[in-house]
Amino acid sequence: MTASDLIHKIRAAFSEDIAKPPSITLRTGDALDDHAVPHAFDPIIDAVTDGYLETYPWGIAHLDADSWRHYLPQLADYAIRHFSRGTLVGEATVSSLCAPDRDPSRLATLTEWQEEAITQFLEFLAFTDGSAHQEEACRAIDEWWSPDAMYRPSSTRACDE
8 A cells, every 4th residue: 555545534534523623623732732822723823734733742642532633644644754753753653542541541442444444554663673662662563452452352463562
């Protein structure tokens, strides 16, 4: 599967989530991360561009499940297009896919189709030569995304440590 095909698959799997405005924006999440006053959603300021993602990557830690699913395909798109560069956007995206998950769980809200798309995204980052996020992606796969991941019922690992 090409990078372009993978981006298309992820966007299709999350199309309903992308269509809904987020209740918490990355900009608001970033403000919360800095212990600042949160911002209301503004369709112009919060338009998702590469610059927006680069400015507020750590806001992802403060997103509720619906908002996380809204941004996840756009974050994955960025990480795929810049896979050979170690970006904060890629790092924050992969970190949000690691277990153990928060409470309430965001990972458990994904559909089977979304899980398949995210698994392929992580495999792309983990197993593509030149990927700057191989180690983090392997950790995420080991912890949650392989059929026998650490935090799933059995403990077989997908990547060697």
